[in-house]
Every structure is written in C-alpha cells, then in structure tokens.
Amino acid sequence: MMPWFRRFAPDPDPPVRLLCFPHAGGAASAYRGLSALRPGGAEVLAVQYPGRQDRFAEPCLESIGALADAVHAALAPDQTATPLALFGHSMGALVAYEVARRIEHGGGTVEVLAVSGRVGPGVRPEAGADGERRLEEAELIEEVRALGGVSDELLDDRDLLQLALPALRADFHAVRTYRGPSGPLLRCPVVAVKGAEDPRVTTAGATAWRSSTSGPFALRTLPGGHFYRTGQLDEVGGVLTEVLGPPTRRPQRIGQVT
Template sequence: MSANPTDTSPWIRRFHPADGARARLLCLPHAGGSAPFYFPVSRALSPDVDVLAVQYPGRQDRRHEPCIDSLPALADALVEEVLPWADRPLAVFGHSMGATLGFEVARRLESRGTVPLVLFASGRRAPSRHRDESVHLRDDDGMIAELRALNGTDAEVFGDEELLRLVLPAIRGDYRAVETYRYTPGPKLAAPIQAHTGLDDPRASLDEVRDWELHTEGSFDLHTYPGGHFYLNAQAPSVISTVAKTISGLLDAR
C-alpha cells in the first residue's frame, strides 16, 4: 500500500521518503523542538526505514496554529494522523517530552489494535515518575535560562531577539504540556520499550529511567551514554545504529 496520499498532512514530514521500507519510525521532538531535528535520523535510516518526523502545531511553518499544551490532547490529535501510516510495522522514537508523548500515542495505537514494533524512550524518566516542575510559569528570562542550561537549543536562536520571541510561545506551551502531565494508570504496553539516556541528565536519573520497564509487558532494554539531557546531539551515530539494529532484529524475529 502506498502512503503517498497522506503526505499532505501538516503533522508528518518525510525528508527521505522510503515507500519500500519494511518499517516506519515515528519521531517525536522534545519541548520546543521541530521535525527537522530528526533530519539526520531520516538520512541515516533511509531507505531501510521510512522516518516520519512530527511537526507540532505552533512552530516553524505551523507557527500560526495554536499550540496544544496538553500531552493527552496532543496524543489524541496525533494518533489520528499516525494511523494511516500503520500499514506496516511502526516503531516510535521520542526524546524528552517526545518520549512521554510517544508512550501516550503507543497506548492509543494499541487501544485501536495497532501494537508498535517498539517504543524508543530517550532522555526522559518513566511516565509514572513525577517531578514537580514549573518552568512554564517563569518569565521569558527564566525560560531562556532553562534552555541555556539544557544546551539543546541552537546558539543562533539566543542571538536573534526576534527569532527568540517567535519560538518562546511554542516552547512555553510544550513545557506546560509536559509539566502538567500526570500519568493515568492503565494496561501496560504490549510493545517492548528501549530507553536511552545521558548519564548526567539533570532531568532524568537512572532510577527514573529504569522504571520504563514497569510500563511494558514486552522486553525492556536500557542504553546509557556520556552527556546530559541532550546527549543525543553528540551520540547520534551510536543511537541511530542501535535503533536500526533493534528495528531490523525485531522485523527478522517476526
């Protein structure tokens, strides 16, 4: 089945379309992130994996759309966009906020009869591990200080005041979504979970990350790397290699 008719979705970006791939990988950005963050992943995995990078409302070419500042609401909207792509095995990769969103999307997919091939949860504690955080309530200077501390935003953004003003509302909306998220107990995922984390991530301790195992009936695997919350920037080749091998192994096992 060709998925080309759904290429017009404002949510899904295919930087390197791979209609002949055995599997698809849905990639969910971090708070304030956008689809191009996953361009290198798409380039590296194509044509073996068809990478679907998600563009949330409220940023870049969708900047005139209101942000969705609730993770459950975002998951509800996104799952409808994702289902047409489930014509072949679908893996999910999310970093930071994207990992929690990926979990909620996976829950919804499974409730609709589609079990993801695997959920890759990167740079995020397990959904059931709550921390009281309120970055979204800070003023603009406080938000900027947080972004600088996590070292995940392009340096040129901080040097361009006009650009910064454009992106801050989306970043604040994302932080509100992830900081007001509360895990609702329910069935564990049937899909396996593979967690990836930086050893010095101030937002996710190893104990908090290990608890992803509590959210699946399938297998669980944990991979650690040098670095902090955005360990992914420096460790991308290693992470992408692991993701590719995992997807290939799961497909072969079928």
C-alpha cells in the same frame, strides 16, 4: 501526510516505519539526519507539532494528551499497515508513549517504543507545589539554558527568542502538567536511552520505563548530557538499528541492549 508528518527520505515500501517525536520547542527538522541514516532500514516519519516552522501560524497544543490525540488521529491506514515503531526525545518521549497507548488500545501493534532523555511516565521531576504554574519568561529561558540544545545566540537574541517562546511555553506547560498513565500497560518492547551526564534523567529515572510495559525492556546509556544526540547521530542510529531487527528477533535484540 501533511500537516503532522514530514518525510525527508521517502520509501514507498519500507520494512518498518519509525515515527519520531521532537523535544520541547523542537520541530520535525531535528530528525532530518536520522532520516538519512535509515536505522534498521526504517523510513523515518518526523512529527511536526503546530506552532513552529511551516506550522508557525497554528496555535500550539498545551497538553501531552492533546498532542497524542492529534497525532494518533492523523495516522493513516497505510502508515499503520506497515510495521510501526516510535521514538521520542525528552517531551517527545511522553508524546510517543501516549500515542503507543492509543494505538494498542485501538487494537493496533507497536513494534518498539524507544524513549530518550526522559524519566518514566510515572515519575514527575517537575512535581511540587507549583508544578502546574506557568513559568515566567526568565524562568523558562533559564530552564532551556540548563538543558542545553538551544544556542546562547538564539536565547540572547530578543527578536528570535520572541518567535520561539510560544512553542517553548506551550511545550513546557504540557510537560509540567502531565500526570502519567492510567490504564493497562503497553504490550510492546520499550527501550530507554539516556545521556550519562544528563542532569534531569538519572539511571533510576530512566529505568522506571520498565514499569510502563509487560513486554521486554532495555536501557542504553550514551556519553553526554540531555542532548547527548548532538554529535552522536551514528550511535543513536546504531541503537535503533539494534532494536529494529526482524520481528522474530526483536525481543532477543532488545534484551541485548544494555
């Protein structure tokens, strides 16, 4: 399991495993609460990117493709033998999507891809003449403040901020340089979830995930901004429980999530 995956509530024989991908600057611990909820009876595996928490000494990866390649390579046969669903928030939605593409390209199956707080992979909100320019420190901090999810105390504490900056720089660069998919559509169902007041993810942007799959698609909107999940863990777990039903019912269940 180490170093890429964390199990906070191990289950040797779950009906489905839910592989969860953190946001930019985030870590596996962001999914500790969801692990305890076990949505749909799933065992939650939380991805731990290098350059943070217990992997702090490792160099960060600076592209979505490199992250997806590494996660896909780390998936053991016993993890993919059990039905596998993916969930990612913000940057994690892109990494989850790219891992799903790699699984399907290799002949595997993804039960459901749930993407949160991110526009479809063909939409580039960071596009522009300086889209690939690395943000200056002040610009990066302003971006993080605008999205929320990181306390002002951390951003105003110079010592703590210096510990967080390498991961934030790498992750924001990965998102800003991501160019979207090329190749066949996914076959798995896709469910997009967004906060109603998210300043970066419009309804149209979230609905653009429909173009990523030939399978069923649904959009769910919950109250809140980009980090709507904060304080709404039960609601997020409820959405995932709805879509992680028995395989024969999944398309119908996903069609009911609006």
